Amino acid sequence: MIGLGSQGGIRLSLGALGFAPALCVIVLLAAALRMYALDYQSLWSDEIFSLITTDPTLPLREFWDRVLADTHPPIYYLLLRLWSSAFGQSELAARAPSAVFGILTLCAAATLPGSSLSCSARLALPLLIAASPGVAWYDREARSYALLLLLSTVITLACLRFVRSMPDEDGKARCAIVMLAAAAILASFTHYFGFLLAAAAFSTCYLLTETRRKAMVGLAGCSVLALFVPWVAYHSQFVDSRLAGWIGSFPMTASIDWFNYISFGGVASLALFVGTAIVLLAAGGWRHLAEWNSPTWVCALLSLFTLAAAAAISLHTAVLTSRNMIVILPALYVIAAELVSCLVRRWGAAVGAMYLAAQAGIMSLPIADYYTKEMKEQWRDSAALVLHTPGCESGTIHVYGDAANYRFFTKSVRPRLRLIEIPEGATKDLGHEPLTSCPILVWVVGWAWNADDLSGRLGLFAPSFGVADFYEAFVVFRNPPFT
Numbered sequence: 001m002i003g004l005g006s007q008g009g010i011r012l013s014l015g016a017l018g019f020a021p022a023l024c025v026i027v028l029l030a031a032a033l034r035m036y037a038l039d040y041q042s043l044w045s046d047e048i049f050s051l052i053t054t055d056p057t058l059p060l061r062e063f064w065d066r067v068l069a070d071t072h073p074p075i076y077y078l079l080l081r082l083w084s085s086a087f088g089q090s091e092l093a094a095r096a097p098s099a100v101f102g103i104l105t106l107c108a109a110a111t112l113p114g115s116s117l118s119c120s121a122r123l124a125l126p127l128l129i130a131a132s133p134g135v136a137w138y139d140r141e142a143r144s145y146a147l148l149l150l151l152s153t154v155i156t157l158a159c160l161r162f163v164r165s166m167p168d169e170d171g172k173a174r175c176a177i178v179m180l181a182a183a184a185i186l187a188s189f190t191h192y193f194g195f196l197l198a199a200a201a202f203s204t205c206y207l208l209t210e211t212r213r214k215a216m217v218g219l220a221g222c223s224v225l226a227l228f229v230p231w232v233a234y235h236s237q238f239v240d241s242r243l244a245g246w247i248g249s250f251p252m253t254a255s256i257d258w259f260n261y262i263s264f265g266g267v268a269s270l271a272l273f274v275g276t277a278i279v280l281l282a283a284g285g286w287r288h289l290a291e292w293n294s295p296t297w298v299c300a301l302l303s304l305f306t307l308a309a310a311a312a313i314s315l316h317t318a319v320l321t322s323r324n325m326i327v328i329l330p331a332l333y334v335i336a337a338e339l340v341s342c343l344v345r346r347w348g349a350a351v352g353a354m355y356l357a358a359q360a361g362i363m364s365l366p367i368a369d370y371y372t373k374e375m376k377e378q379w380r381d382s383a384a385l386v387l388h389t390p391g392c393e394s395g396t397i398h399v400y401g402d403a404a405n406y407r408f409f410t411k412s413v414r415p416r417l418r419l420i421e422i423p424e425g426a427t428k429d430l431g432h433e434p435l436t437s438c439p440i441l442v443w444v445v446g447w448a449w450n451a452d453d454l455s456g457r458l459g460l461f462a463p464s465f466g467v468a469d470f471y472e473a474f475v476v477f478r479n480p481p482f483t
Contacts, residue, residue: 019119023110023126030130031103034139037371038099039091042380042471045446047142048405051089054081068238073189073231076144091142091380098146102139105150106130109330112157116164117295117337120344124337124356129153131364132333134262134326140370144190149326151187152197155180156302156330159201162217163208163298173213177205181220187327188228192319193310195228197327200305204298241317248318259322263329265363272359276339283346296338299331377446378470383409385468385475386443395438398422398430400458401446422458429459435478441465445473 043051053066054077063081067074079097087093109126117125129135138145162176180201187194202221206214264270306328307320314320336359344352369375386392387410394416399406403421410417417438422428430441442458454460454467460476468475 019123022123026123026126026130027103027106027110030106030126033130033136033367034099034102038095038140040371041140041374041376042378043091043094043142044376044379045402045405047094048379048408050077050080050142051084051094052404052408053077054084055089056081056085065238068235069240069243071239071241071244072144072191073235075186075189076147076191079147080142094142095140098139098141098143101146101150102135105135105139105146105153108150108153108157109333112154112161114161116157116160117334118341118344120349120352121295121334121337121341124340125333127356127360128333128336128363129330131360131367132263132329133265133363133366134329136364136367136370137262138326145323145326148187148191148194149329151183151190151194152327153330154183155187155194155197155201156299156334158183159205159302160295160298160334162205164295167210173209174216177216177220180205181224184224185227188224189231191324191327193306193324193327196309197302197306198224199309200302203305204301207301208298244317244319247321250321252320255320255322255325259325261366262322262326263332265366269359269362272355272362273336273339276343276355276359280339280342280346294338296335299334302331303328374471377472379405379409379445379473382443382445382468382470382473382475386410386440387413389438389440392417392438392440394418395436396420397438397440398428398433398442398458400424400442400444405445406443427457427459430476431459431461431464439477439479440475441478442476444476445470448472449474 049070053070054063058066063077067077070077080094083097084093087096106126106129109129110122113122113125135149138149158176158180162173162180165173165176180198184195184198184201187198199221202217202224206217206221209217260266260270264273307325310320310324340352340356343355383406386397393414396418398420400422401424403419406419410419422442433441441460447453449457454476458476464478466477466479468477
């Protein structure tokens, strides 16, 4: 229950129905949602890439060569390879580490803020993270982003703890900067945007802390830099820049729209967030927000510094995408949690609770789609059809795009089945291909094509061929058993 302390400050009762149990309920419910139906969605291309890279049967030298060719640092791949060696590469096994990282993110949000946030903000923060569509999405995906979100949360809260440390709390400040440095190193070797966030955090700490603590910040920041720069110089010699080539041609408006979706769930939730901030400012609630070391100011600087660095790098090499920008999600949710705190201070617990319920409720609406709708290209079901089609124990099938992704599903079950790659963007006339033992002519995943695309790109015209449709995938048969 929210109430007034003896000094007029806002506090939350720690009784049986109070603050600590409420935090536990939020974390437990969100953890259950992270683990529920973890394999409902099919693996998609990026997840398959992760599993191909971390195949435990690969020699260590080949594994490392694949890691170096990718655009991301190695920590997640190292962890996933160890995990795959122990638990295999099923959808459930592959995504379980990300779900665990997601649960740890909630625990960090619930426990790390301490006195750097008010009790109402501390309660709101894990709820907002639990309700985030983007966090829920990446916590259920075999990619590095769940780990990146965990480390981004620790970096954000460690930065906040340091800046908010009182002059007589040197021990707390030292612990915060050590936590920040440790998380910064791990985040930097997880994703390059982890380093950008870490650099922004050290810059924010240096800018906002008192003079006598600046040396501490500088030493910690330089230590991270000294460890990370040699890796960048080494990795740059091997990385395949073509893997990120799509970023430069991807519309920025589409990236912004998707970031709006993964951060706030859509326009309505974002409008509520911005509108509430405007109302508070108009009503004079800006005084608390404008304090030099307020959580809002700290997180705003953290976000701006990160995005400014990414924009500057993008002038040379495009790196700014909606997925990469998730490093600032914890900072955005701290700001939203502070809005709750300001509403409680100004108009009482009921108003703060109503805003929090509305913000979290609207924001979380897209999460239901993860459990009820197909949202990822259907590799699983299309592969099952290919593998269970009589005659396809051997023979030839054409595949569109990287054949390695298709071979991930066939290599152990159908080792004699030959896959012929049609490069992405290419066309080929398959209308007069010779018969083989396999009645499947072509298998395409990741493209929402129609009949015109089939005829124009592959020279296939009905009724000579039959098509089995899946979500962003299809299988084309000769002399069709499917119509």
